[in-house]
Amino acid sequence: MEFSSKLLERAVNEMSQLPGIGKRTALRLVLHMLRQPKEQTLALSESLHAMRNDVKFCKSCNNISDVEICEICSSANRNEEIICVVEDIRDVMAIESTSSFKGLYHVLGGKISPMDGIGPHDLTIDSLVEKVKKGVIKELIFALSSTMEGDTTNFYIYKQIQDYNVVTSTIARGISVGDELEYADEITLGRSIVNRIPFESALKL
Ligand SMILES: [Zn+2]
Numbered sequence: 001m002e003f004s005s006k007l008l009e010r011a012v013n014e015m016s017q018l019p020g021i022g023k024r025t026a027l028r029l030v031l032h033m034l035r036q037p038k039e040q041t042l043a044l045s046e047s048l049h050a051m052r053n054d055v056k057f058c059k060s061c062n063n064i065s066d067v068e069i070c071e072i073c074s075s076a077n078r079n080e081e082i083i084c085v086v087e088d089i090r091d092v093m094a095i096e097s098t099s100s101f102k103g104l105y106h107v108l109g110g111k112i113s114p115m116d117g118i119g120p121h122d123l124t125i126d127s128l129v130e131k132v133k134k135g136v137i138k139e140l141i142f143a144l145s146s147t148m149e150g151d152t153t154n155f156y157i158y159k160q161i162q163d164y165n166v167v168t169s170t171i172a173r174g175i176s177v178g179d180e181l182e183y184a185d186e187i188t189l190g191r192s193i194v195n196r197i198p199f200e201s202a203l204k205l
Contacts, residue, residue: 008030085142085154110122
C-alpha cells in the first residue's frame with residue numbers, strides 16, 4: 001500500500017493492529033475519521049486513553065471496574081455464598097443479562113491451555129482458592145465453556161478445593177459442547193445456571 005502521507009500511514013498501521021482489521025479496513029476507517037468532525041475523532045481517542053489509564057480490575061472478583069471493588073461485589077443484594085467462576089468479563093456480561101444469577105463472580109482471566117502456554121498460575125485461581133479457604137463460600141458454579149481447556153480448568157480448581165466444605169456445580173443444559181459462553185442466547189444461558197448439576201456427576205458423563 002502506497003501512502004501520500006506518513007501521518008495517514010501511521011494511523012492505518014496502528015488501526016490494523018486490531019484483531020480482524022486488515023490494512024484495507026483500517027484505511028477505510030481512518031479515511032472515515034478524516035471526513036467526520038474533528039471533535040468526534042478526538043472523543044474516540046480520549047475515551048480510549050481514559051479507559052486504558054483509569055480502568056481497574058475489581059480486587060475481589062477481577063471484573064473490570066471503575067472502582068476498586070466492583071458494583072456487583074459491593075451490592076447488598078447479592079449472595080456472597082455463591083460464586084460463579086467464569087473465564088472473562090464477557091461471560092459476566094452475558095450471565096448478568098439473563099438476570100438469573102444473584103451470587104457473585106470470580107473472573108479467571110482465561111483457561112488453562114498448555115498449547116498457548118497458559119498455566120494455572122497465569123490465572124486468578126490462587127485467589128479463588130484463598131476465598132474458598134475463608135469458609136464464606138458455600139457453592140462454586142463452574143461456568144466455563146465446555147471445551148477441553150474449560151474442562152481441564154474446572155477439574156484443576158475442583159482438585160484444589162475438594163477438601164473444603166463447598167458444593168461444586170457446573171452449568172449444563174443448553175450449552176453445547178465446544179460452545180463459547182458469550183455466544184449462548186440469554187434464555188439458554190439463564191436456564192443453564194438455574195438447572196446446574198453437581199460437578200461430580202458431570203465428571204462421570
Ligand atoms: Zn467484583
